[in-house]
Amino acid sequence: MKNNQDFKPFISADKVLPEFTVTSIFLGIILAIIFGAANAYLGLRVGMTVSASIPAAVISMGVIRVILRKDSILENNLVQTIGSAGESVAAGAIFTLPVIFIWMEKWGQGTPSLLEISIIALCGGVLGVLFMIPLRKALIVKEHGVLPYPEGTACAEVLLAGEEGGTKATAVFAGLGISAIYKFIADGLKIFPSEVHYELSSYKGSAVGMDVLPALIGVGYICGPRISGYMFAGGIIGWLALLPLISLFGATTILYPGTVPISELGSFALWTNYLKYIGAGAVAAGGIISLVKSLPLIVTTFVQAIKDFSGNQSDKNLCRTDKDIPMNIVLILIILTIIMIGLVPAVPVSFGGALLIALFGFFFATVSSRLVGLVGSSNNPVSGMAIATLLITTMILKATGNVGQEGMLSAIAIGSVICIIAAIAGDTSQDLKTGYIVGATPYKQQIGELIGVVISAVTIGGVLYLLNSAWGYGSSELPAPQATLMKMVVEGVMDGNLPWNLVFIGVGIAIAVEILGIPVLPFAVGLYLPIHLSSAIMVGGVIRLYFEKKKRISEEKRKDAIERGILYTSGLIAGEGLIGILLAIFAVININGKSLGKIVDLSSKISLSNIGSLIAFLILILTLFKFSIWNKDKKLD
Secondary structure (H helix, E strand, O other): OOOOOOOOOOOOOOOOOOOOOHHHHHHHHHHHHHHHHHHHHHHHHHOOOOOOHHHHHHHHHHHHHHHOOOOOHHHHHHHHHHHHHHHHHHHHHHHHOHHHHHHHHHOOOOOOOHHHHHHHHHHHHHHHHHHHHHHHHHHHHOOEOOEOOHHHHHHHHHHHOHHHHHHHHHHHHHHHHHHHHHHHHHHHOOOOOOEEEEEOOOOOOOEEEEEOOHHHHHHHHHHHHHHHHHHHHHHHHHHHHHHHHHHHHHOOOOOOOOOOOHHHOOHHHHHHHHHHHHHHHHHHHHHHHHHHHOHHHHHHHHHHHHHHHOOOOOOOOOOHHHOOOOHHHHHHHHHHHHHHHHHOOOOOOOHHHHHHHHHHHHHHHHHHHHHHHHHOHHHOOHHHHHHHHHHHHHHHHHHOOOOHHHHHHHHHHHHHHHHHHHHHHHHHHHHHHHHHHHOOOHHHHHHHHHHHHHHHHHHHHHHHHHHHHHOOOOOOOOOOHHHHHHHHHHHHHHHOOOOHHHHHHHHHHHHHHHHOOOOHHHHHHHHHOOHHHHHHHHHHHHHHHHHHHOOOOOHHHHHHHHHHHHHHHHHHHHHHHHHHHHHHHHHHOEEOOEEHHHHOOOOOOOOOOHHHHHHHHHHHHHHHHHOOOOOOOOOOO
């Protein structure tokens, strides 16, 4: 293990600057709420979230440095530390918690309480931060230069280039505003449809289409052309190969889980009844394959973490940049959180389940913290960890007689907490890496992360409750793809009622893709989701590819254009997410027996066709060029 004794942070250990201030806490909390809510909406619609660290850092610099005229890189760092917690809590929560809503409504039990959802999110978030603290010196300090922590290092570079923060913050705010207006016109006023769909009648069973929405361009641009291409390839296999194949050979057959002849089903009905299960098998296999490939690293990291856990003792003589929250306090908080999980009635988990959470939680926190150091948060197989946890937990519960509704709720609650632990541990690692480079105080960052987790847990509970009330999970507005997959896993183990042949077809496809050397998870997600999402994401990826390959510009200008594009598309994602939340509020507010959402709907008076939608989407694409490669401050042509 490499111990980099020569590293010097940007702010030296003997220098004290404003850091844990009212300004940084307040601004961080606001950004945690914004990015948490936006990412929850995005994840429930698309099945993935994006990192909020860099946009939060840029917005922070725009406010603190430009508006407040303060010059403190450590305050900016704390803002992004608190703000990014919202995105991570959302990423963990949307994978599993919607399942509780789906089940309780199906069983005629209404909905879970806001308190129950918030406590589950809170426990997972707090444990994720606490489990990471004893790993900091082993992973962040001792292996500096060995583990790159891509997002954490990139965020540090943004903070260190803080003199440009004001102008670059404009790109984030512009993206947020333009996306908000576009989303409200499309899905609020409904002046043009946000989904373009064409059935290919001469090629029965197939269809093409696109969701012409800002967040999808943003996801594609940030993920890049390779990941976007893998997703789109999955969509093509599903909608232009498997669906026509099912339609061709199915003919007048009624095939479970469908209830009518296949010949009578359109493309969406075929996707719902058959392709979704094939995609679910592929995603589950992809997650487990990612986990298995990481096993040697997992074992090494876990053994080292156990050795280092007892060696992180509090020392009053430590310099500022070496101080963590004292280990005795960390252990007390971990024990109290585990006890709360086992004893609080709002969480449907027994004390035995709480102990399972402690065991799996620390294991996967260790795995997640190490993996994000190597491959980044975007490639962290959290879904694979969640699937593995659910499979093992559900089998243990079933073997011990905890079956039926109670057993299924316990399984998903345990999986929820562990999923959030893994997501937050990865985010905390990236934030602590950023802090290590710029010279932040670790214990202040750790407290900031806990503050962000508490605020985000309450926010995510409200957001999940609101979105369910507005549209319901599993609907076309909110497919909740990861959550419905986790639901299938638990039900499949408990009841054995899955169409296993379809699931195993997906597993076989995933294995073949892995043998070909193609990353399985993005391909499998594209197979699982409607092609309308992956086609729009591919547009963002193609634009990113154009920027990367554009000729006759210097590397410096190319890098600047791509960075501005990332900031602008981050704003697009945040803007659409926030308006999505606003439209959900409109949908649940009733005036004279009619929802406010329907009152503002102008589709009966003004309604453009699919062509109008594509024109609006093209204009939106041009704004991305305007705020990146056609930027007036640094013209790149």
